[in-house]
Amino acid sequence: MKGTHLHIPSIINLYEEGDLSGLNIKKLGQYLQEKTHIPFHLRGNLYKRLPEKRIMELTKQFARIRVKDPGKQFVLGKPLRAEIDYEKRRIRDPHWKIFGILYEGIFYQKVISGLILGGKLDFKRCTIFFTNQLFGTYDQDDRRYHTRVSLYGFPHLISITGLVEAPAKPREFYLKKRMGLPLELLKKEYRGRFIDHGDVRMTEVLKGYAMQALFFHLTGSPFCEDRNCRLFNSHWQEEVIHAQMDGKYEFCPRHEAILEELRKEVANAPKKNDWT
Amino acid sequence: MTKKKQIFTPVSEKEVTRAIVDGFARQFIEYVESDCLIIGGGPSGLMAGRDIALKGVKTLIVERNNYIGGGFWIGGYLMNKVTVREPGQKILEELSIPYEKAVKGLYVADGPHACSKLIAAACDAGVKFANMTIFDDVVLREGNRVCGAVVNWTPVQALPREITCVDPIALEAKFVVDSTGHDACVVKKLEERGILKTLGFGAMWVEQSEDLVVEHTGEAHPGLIVTGMAVATTYGLPRMGPTFGAMLLSGRKGAQVILEKMKKK
Numbered sequence: 298m299k300g301t302h303l304h305i306p307s308i309i310n311l312y313e314e315g316d317l318s319g320l321n322i323k324k325l326g327q328y329l330q331e332k333t334h335i336p337f338h339l340r341g342n343l344y345k346r347l348p349e350k351r352i353m354e355l356t357k358q359f360a361r362i363r364v365k366d367p368g369k370q371f372v373l374g375k376p377l378r379a380e381i382d383y384e385k386r387r388i389r390d391p392h393w394k395i396f397g398i399l400y401e402g403i404f405y406q407k408v409i410s411g412l413i414l415g416g417k418l419d420f421k422r423c424t425i426f427f428t429n430q431l432f433g434t435y436d437q438d439d440r441r442y443h444t445r446v447s448l449y450g451f452p453h454l455i456s457i458t459g460l461v462e463a464p465a466k467p468r469e470f471y472l473k474k475r476m477g478l479p480l481e482l483l484k485k486e487y488r489g490r491f492i493d494h495g496d497v498r499m500t501e502v503l504k505g506y507a508m509q510a511l512f513f514h515l516t517g518s519p520f521c522e523d524r525n526c527r528l529f530n531s532h533w534q535e536e537v538i539h540a541q542m543d544g545k546y547e548f549c550p551r552h553e554a555i556l557e558e559l560r561k562e563v564a565n566a567p568k569k570n571d572w573t
Numbered sequence: 574m575t576k577k578k579q580i581f582t583p584v585s586e587k588e589v590t591r592a593i594v595d596g597f598a599r600q601f602i603e604y605v606e607s608d609c610l611i612i613g614g615g616p617s618g619l620m621a622g623r624d625i626a627l628k629g630v631k632t633l634i635v636e637r638n639n640y641i642g643g644g645f646w647i648g649g650y651l652m653n654k655v656t657v658r659e660p661g662q663k664i665l666e667e668l669s670i671p672y673e674k675a676v677k678g679l680y681v682a683d684g685p686h687a688c689s690k691l692i693a694a695a696c697d698a699g700v701k702f703a704n705m706t707i708f709d710d711v712v713l714r715e716g717n718r719v720c721g722a723v724v725n726w727t728p729v730q731a732l733p734r735e736i737t738c739v740d741p742i743a744l745e746a747k748f749v750v751d752s753t754g755h756d757a758c759v760v761k762k763l764e765e766r767g768i769l770k771t772l773g774f775g776a777m778w779v780e781q782s783e784d785l786v787v788e789h790t791g792e793a794h795p796g797l798i799v800t801g802m803a804v805a806t807t808y809g810l811p812r813m814g815p816t817f818g819a820m821l822l823s824g825r826k827g828a829q830v831i832l833e834k835m836k837k838k
Contacts, residue, residue, distance in 0.1 A: 365809030375770070379789050379806060386788075395788060397781040397811050477649020479656050479816065481679040 303515045303559055305566065306423040309337040312413060312452070314344065315387070315429035316394045319499035324428060328504045332556060333511060334563040335423070342391040345411060355408070358375035362404040367442035370435055371401045375462055393429070396458045402432035402448045413452055423514045424452035425507055431458045446506060449519050452545065453510035457499060461504070464534045466491045491534035502541040512552070515559065523549040604633040604701055609831055610722055610746035611635065612708045612759050614661045615629065615643025616817055617801025618686075618752030620664070620824025625831050626698035634700055637707040637727045642688040643754060645817060653684040658783065661818025664825070668694050679816075687817075708758050709741045711749070711797075717768050719796035721745035722759070748831050750798045751826070757806035760799060769794050771807050780812045783819035788827040792834070800827035 311326050327336035344352065360376030360383075387393045409426050410416050432454065433442040447458040456463075465471075470487050474480065476544035484493060492502055512528060513519035521528035524536060525544035531537040548556060606714060609625055611618045614636035626632045634641070647654045657672075662680040665672045670690045672682040674745060705727045712721030725741035751759035763769040786804045793799045799807050800823045 361810065377770075377793065377808065379791050379793060382791075383788055395781055397785045399811070477652075479649075479675065479679055481658075481676045485676055570620045 302364055303555070303562065304420045305559065305562055306514060306525060307421055308334060309333075309335055309423045309425065309511070310340050310413075311337060312340045312343045312409075312426045313428070314391075314393075314426070316392050317398070317427055317429055317457055319497070320427065320503055321500045324500055325337055325504055325507055327346070329511065329530065332386075332508065334560045343409070344388050345391065349389075351379075352385070352388055353386060355412075356381050358408050359384045359388075359400070360403075362401045362408070364399040364401050364433060365441050367399060367433065368440070370440075371404075371442075373404075396429050396431055398431065399442065399444065400430060400432045402434045402445055402454070405430075405432045406448055406450055406452070406454055407482075409452055409454065415495050418451045420514070421513055425510050426452045426454050428454065428456050429458050431456060431462060449508065449513035454514065455503065455510065457503070458494070459491050460499070460502065460537070461494055461496075464491075464531055465533050473523050475538050490538075492537065498542065502537060504539040508548075512555075513568040517554070521549055521552055525549065528551060597622060597792045598784050600701055601703070604631070604703070604744070606745045607633045608746060608835070609633075609748045609750065610744055611750040613643065613705070613750075613752035613754060613801070614638075614641040614702065614801070615752060615754055615801060616645040616820035617824035618643075618750060619645075619691050619700075620821050621652060621750055621798075621800050621827040621831070622700040622824075623691070623698045624825055625696040625834065626700045626829035628694065628832055629699075630831070630835065632700045634702050635694070635708060635722065635724055635744075636702060636704040637704050641702060641704060642691050645691065645820070646684045647689040648684060648815075654681050655684045655687050656681050656816045657818035657821065658816050659818075661816070661821055664818075664821045703744075708753065708762075709715065711762050711766075712743050712745060713758060713768075715795075716732045716795060719749045719759070719763070719794060720747065722749055740782055746837065747798060749827060750800055750827060750831070751793075751803045751807075752800045752827075753788070754802045755806055757799070757803035759797060760793060760803060763794060763797070771809075783816060783822075784812040785810045786819040787822045787826055788812070790823040791830050798827045798830055800824050 309329050311322055313322060323339060326339060330337050339531040357376060360380040361373050364371055413424055431444055433444045435442050444459055446456060447465045448454040465489055467487060468485055473483055491497060509519040509528050520530040523529060524540060525539055525546060526549040527538040527547055531540055611622050611632065611634045614634045618634055622632045622634050632705055645655060647653045651683040655679050659678040665682055668690050670682050670687045671682045675681045707727045707730050708722055708723050709725050710723035711722060714720045721744050722745045723741045725739065729737050729739045749759060751757055757771060760769060760771050764771050789804050789808045790800050793807055801820045804823060809837050
């Protein structure tokens with residue numbers, strides 16, 4: 298893969314919000330470092346040091362970017378009081394467990410970018426933000442919103458709730474759910490065939506998504522067409538589990554070669570101490 | 574030949590009529606003004622009514638159907654088992670409703686048993702009902718504060734206006750609760766008047782929708798508390814499965830909001 302121009306960051310910053318049960322973020326950081334030889338830094342909860350005034354502004358920003366009707370294109374609205382109050386409680390509690398609101402993904406990324414990167418592109422740092430909240434993007438083809446596991450850019454957003462909700466579960470699961478069968482019974486019946494909240498496989502699976510984020514940073518292209526590669530863009534839960542846990546290899550030969558090239562370049566690069 | 578003894582005391586038809594009219598009229602006059610007027614007698618409205626009435630709040634529930642209980646009689650697919658998720662079963666225990674554990678965190682009860690117990694609990698607490706009565710409009714005061722509802726007989730609204738030109742009447746209250754389910758009738762009426770904007774009913778269906786309904790339960794507009802599925806309509810929250818825990822807990826939270834606000838008044 299000689300000749301591939303890589304945007305190599307000097308640090309991988311890992312931020313978080315809300316309850317990330319099931320995800321061992323330190324273990325994930327260690328994996329990224331092992332694969333890339335780029336150091337990582339756990340930055341903790343994004344909102345922990347924000348002044349009260351900034352929190353108040355944020356609550357309004359988040360309350361405005363809720364997708365109310367996934368079948369319609371998003372319009373910035375005027376939030377209701379209860380929605381702002383809800384966001385206040387959510388931001389103030391670093392272990393906030395509740396999710397289910399669908400946020401407009403591009404706007405969510407913009408809000409987080411404003412907080413971490415001042416709204417700018419930053420190739421020196423690879424910033425990954427893990428959340429338990431749900432975001433989606435509008436698809437022009439079928440004219441509706443789709444929930445997403447990840448949204449790559451500056452920063453990269455990865456949602457652990459998105460991992461459960463976005464890739465489709467087995468077809469029969471949805472048919473039975475429409476008949477009114479309780480979710481708990483369905484989960485019992487289909488156990489193992491999809492990633493659930495607090496799943497022990499969460500960290501392992503999210504390593505692949507974090508690598509996709511990193512490849513986006515390095516090359517501008519996060520995905521691979523090889524369903525055995527961790528960079529495969531899975532649409533079904535069974536594809537996620539296969540690509541991240543049961544594939545023939547971790548990375549296809551092409552992406553393994555890019556990683557090899559990256560490690561060499563990192564080893565030869567002058568040492569920096571960029572922890573910002 | 575001995576005369577057969579009658580089981581029931583003989584009472585004339587006119588006495589029966591007088592008893593009905595008198596009993597209804599006395600209660601209706603008393604409740605033309607109440608502390609809290611709850612529109613919708615489903616599980617969240619009943620729960621809210623029961624909790625506030627236990628604290629001595631004068632409460633009237635307006636229900637458009639003849640029967641009280643809304644959708645609490647049956648669960649999904651018209652099957653008469655209702656499910657609640659943890660911690661909803663604590664309310665079932667409080668109301669002495671028998672239930673069984675289905676799987677971890679999920680409990681199942683008989684719909685008729687659960688619903689009738691909840692209605693009885695509301696009645697025992699002192700809640701009064703105006704059934705076959707349909708919400709027509711809101712009563713507004715200074716600053717567009719909601720302080721009552723305009724109602725009519727349900728059959729009147731079901732008939733063409735040319736046949737039944739029956740004007741509605743107004744009931745006043747310190748607080749009005751919209752527990753009309755997906756319809757969110759009271760909130761929608763404020764929307765029609767350009768006072769409040771509802772956000773529709775989210776089409777997604779995620780596991781935590783119940784939590785979101787409880788989290789968003791509260792005062793949506795001065796004087797108007799929203800509970801139950803009306804919360805989902807008001808704030809565009811995702812759809813829920815047929816579990817009733819959120820309805821019970823949302824009703825309870827609505828009651829807490831009312832009690833706190835009454836204390837401050």
